[in-house]
Amino acid sequence: MYMNRKAKALGVNWRHKRSSDVFLSWIPRVNIFITMRNHSIVSEFILLMLSADPQTQILLFMLFLVIYVLTLMGNLVMLLVIRTDSHLHMPMYFFLRQLSFLDLCHPTVTVPKMLENLLSESKTIFVESCLAQAFFVFVTGGTEACLLAVMAYDRYVAISSPLPYGQVMSNQLCVGMVWGSWGLAFVDALINILLAVNLNYCEDQTLPHFSCELSSLFPLSCSDTSTNFTLLLCSSVLHFFGTFIMIVFSYVRVVSAILSISFTSGRSKAFSTCSSHLTTVILFYGSGFLSYLLATSGSHLEMVFLKYSVVTPMLN
Template identity: 55%
Template structure:
């Protein structure tokens, strides 16, 4: 260990080393970030300002919009700064802080999407009992549990980072401090950290994915049992938006955390999908495919 040089900052490799491409990427991601903030803020304002949307489904959707603002803000400001700076560095404490909030937001989003899947199951499969099955106190419990599990998962994983010593190369083959990208830089054995991250991710998946799969298996079965095609289309439209978001988020996140880290460009593209693009698309998907949200937005604009 005495032969290694330890360091106190990391260099984020980013998406490209070409100056001209970095300028184009800065413009592209600045527009993406501003649209993400604007879209999710509008969703929160519409949901809070329209009394027709004061129901559990939109209570959860409002929290998802707030979470998407947090998720994109964890990585985007530093990424935008690095596009314009020569030295693309981040301090070790800054990197650990970013990895903490990145994992926190990712875990909370996974938990929140499973709660929203259960909400859609109750609305479609038990419409007469919906207000009894899903109510405001239960939604508060589900949201609190999502944040609690995300905080504990992120805290434990990031506390164990302090057992690692980083030396040699300090270049992270990524645009942010995501934990799988940090492990290859450790000159001490990160096997325990990898096992902890894999185990906690698997545990979170076992808590959230079965609920999503159960909910949508029952939803699909209920929709197929509807006699009229018009009724099937109406029932499917109430859950298609959420199903689209689930596929976008879980599909890319599972690929990133199940496959071994290689530092490839594909890993960075996949990470952009679930931590940047999904946050941008969520308000668009829920507003464009939801008649109640569009009607509430029209009422708000008229006022």
């Protein structure tokens, strides 16, 4: 009698079902229960620092704090000088001001949390904060890639067509290219992050980096990340490789224009105009490609990413 009442409560009709049917009806419920146990909700990630030694972490904290402060001060001075000096109100320095602003934003996304974890014992970050950090890293990095391509085109116009330079690189065009760079990076980052929000994460909560990257989140997920990985790969190829090809194409035209200059002083001046931008391109893409596209991990890759996110903005 007790079993019949319990069966009715569970919606099971013992008279019309065989024992095998009743047993099979429980399998989906058991599978759901096992799935819920195996895919427990993860609310935090553990970030691995460059060293586990407390004394080394204090030294690293002091080092990166100095680098971060120098980065902020250098780029703020650059913004102030370009803003106040009327002789620098040119397209070239307009783009340089935008680059300085990006070099303020990019390390600010990751360095404060890294400094906090270097002095903290927990060294954790909430999943939501991790995704937000990955989003803003994607936005600032993608915008800088587009901006470097725009600056390469600006160098080409300045060297190949110096007389109509001000007309070609009008204020409307410069502002439009900057907004376009931000817009493309924002849309690209938003699509990747919205797809990553739906991922479920397993019990392993350890991220092998000092900050959050989309590529480092995928191995921790219990969900199928093939779509996420494919989208991230396509975004990297189209966004970063696409802008890199544009830069190479622009500088091929720049070199051709420089070689056509007859006098030596004009050539040296043209090369000096491009040297700082070329250095920034090499630092950005050299460390960025290694950090995002190499399917390896470990201390060497961590140092590459550290150079990309902390040191490069200071050198710019």
